[in-house]
Amino acid sequence: MSVHLEIDHSKPRHPEKAHRPDNPIQRKPAWIRVRAPTHPVYHETRALMRGNGLVTVCEEAACPNIGECWSQRHATMMIMGSVCTRACAFCNVATGLPAPLDATEPARVADATARLGLRHVVITSVDRDDLPDGGAAHFVAVVTAIRAAAPGATIEILTPDFLRKPGAVEAIAAAPPDVFNHNLETVPRLYPSIRPGARYYQSLRLLDDIKRASPGIFTKSGLMLGLGEERAEIAQVMDDLRVAAVDFLTLGQYLQPTAKHAAVARFVPPDEFAQYAALARSKGFLQVSATPLTRSSYHADADFAALRAARAAVLAAA
Numbered sequence: 001m002s003v004h005l006e007i008d009h010s011k012p013r014h015p016e017k018a019h020r021p022d023n024p025i026q027r028k029p030a031w032i033r034v035r036a037p038t039h040p041v042y043h044e045t046r047a048l049m050r051g052n053g054l055v056t057v058c059e060e061a062a063c064p065n066i067g068e069c070w071s072q073r074h075a076t077m078m079i080m081g082s083v084c085t086r087a088c089a090f091c092n093v094a095t096g097l098p099a100p101l102d103a104t105e106p107a108r109v110a111d112a113t114a115r116l117g118l119r120h121v122v123i124t125s126v127d128r129d130d131l132p133d134g135g136a137a138h139f140v141a142v143v144t145a146i147r148a149a150a151p152g153a154t155i156e157i158l159t160p161d162f163l164r165k166p167g168a169v170e171a172i173a174a175a176p177p178d179v180f181n182h183n184l185e186t187v188p189r190l191y192p193s194i195r196p197g198a199r200y201y202q203s204l205r206l207l208d209d210i211k212r213a214s215p216g217i218f219t220k221s222g223l224m225l226g227l228g229e230e231r232a233e234i235a236q237v238m239d240d241l242r243v244a245a246v247d248f249l250t251l252g253q254y255l256q257p258t259a260k261h262a263a264v265a266r267f268v269p270p271d272e273f274a275q276y277a278a279l280a281r282s283k284g285f286l287q288v289s290a291t292p293l294t295r296s297s298y299h300a301d302a303d304f305a306a307l308r309a310a311r312a313a314v315l316a317a318a
Contacts, residue, residue: 023263025256031270032253032292045075048115052108055082076122076158076296077109079142080135084126086197090185090224092257093126101131106141110149121146122181122296124158127197134160136168143175154178156220158296161203169206173213179248180210181220181296184241187233194227194262208244218286222250222296225273228265234276238283248287248303249280252294268292 049056055078078093080101087095113121123142128135136159143155156179162168172180188200203221211219221241223234234251241249251273256264270292277290287303 022259023256023261025259026264026267028255029267029269032255032267045116048112049075049077052112054105054108054112055079074118075112075116076124077112078124078126079105079109080125080128080138082126085129086127088185088197089194089262090227090254090257092261098126098128098130101135101138106138106145107149109142110145113146113153114150118150118153120154120156120178121150122156122158124181124296125160127160129163129197132165133168133171134162134165136162136165136171140171140175143177156181158182161198161206163199163202169209169213173210173217176214176217179218179220180207181222181248182206182210183222183250183296184237185222185224186227187223187229187237189233190227190229204240204244207241207246211245218247219245220248220250220287220296221246222252222294224254225251225268225276226254226264226266227262235279238280238285242283242285247285249285249289250294250296251276251280251288251290253292 056075081098082094083096083098084091084093085095085098109123123139123146125135125139131138139157139159143157146153146155155177157172157177158181159172161182182203184200184203185198186194191198191200207219207221210217223229223237225234238249253268253273254262254264256262273290273292273294277288280288280290289303
């Protein structure tokens with residue numbers, strides 16, 4: 001059974017995409033299907049998110065892993081509202097004019113982090129092109145609040161590209177998070193159709209600038225596969241990311257949210273993901289997650305804990 005999310009259908013979720021032609025949604029192969037969430041802890045996590053008035057990318061992006069993750073109290077909170085200023089062809093988040101920032105949100109995110117007992121928390125956001133700094137200061141406020149409320153937790157932030165937002169890199173680098181994540185999403189050739197509001201080299205430059213500004217931050221990026229990209233293009237993106245000294249890479253299957261979104265070109269089989277994982281490791285990424293169900297924050301806590309343990313072992317043996 002597929003995951004079912006409770007979404008308000010009283011008005012169209014994506015009116016800005018109504019002009020797009022319909023792309024029939026293909027039946028998912030067996031390796032991509034997941035069961036509906038039924039675990040009692042799932043409902044506890046959901047209640048905590050609702051009680052704290054928080055938005056999660058797990059719901060907004062219709063993540064297929066929500067049942068598994070929430071049953072383990074792992075929720076990826078999405079700050080700065082649920083309305084994005086961009087209309088990417090792959091994304092299920094609503095587009096429009098966002099509400100003003102809520103100054104109480106950092107404290108509510110920090111409280112949820114502490115109450116969930118998270119060892120590693122992932123915070124993402126909508127694009128906020130309407131803000132002078134793209135929301136960088138709000139990210140910093142969230143990081144600061146989490147450090148105070150849950151000092152034992154490591155923090156990963158998954159940010160927009162901060163296109164034409166001077167000072168954003170410096171603010172983030174000074175915070176700083178433990179992991180800075182910004183997804184390239186797809187190969188450069190597909191940007192005009194899949195990610196038209198973004199620029200491939202701006203995203204690469206952001207990752208490079210963060211690493212240069214604060215070398216101690218781990219940097220991370222990810223791609224969706226199944227949009228029509230070619231193997232050589234994926235390999236080139238890996239090389240570009242390594243030139244920018246990016247440490248972690250995620251690769252997952254693109255899933256079409258609605259008929260108004262970009263169509264799935266093909267479902268990439270698990271063995272091909274394994275081949276890409278091996279290729280990425282050969283190029284020097286410290287950590288690689290590549291499966292059909294991989295998403296930016298999927299198993300991020302366990303992956304980061306394993307990396308820290310491995311590093312500690314190396315240091316102890318030195």
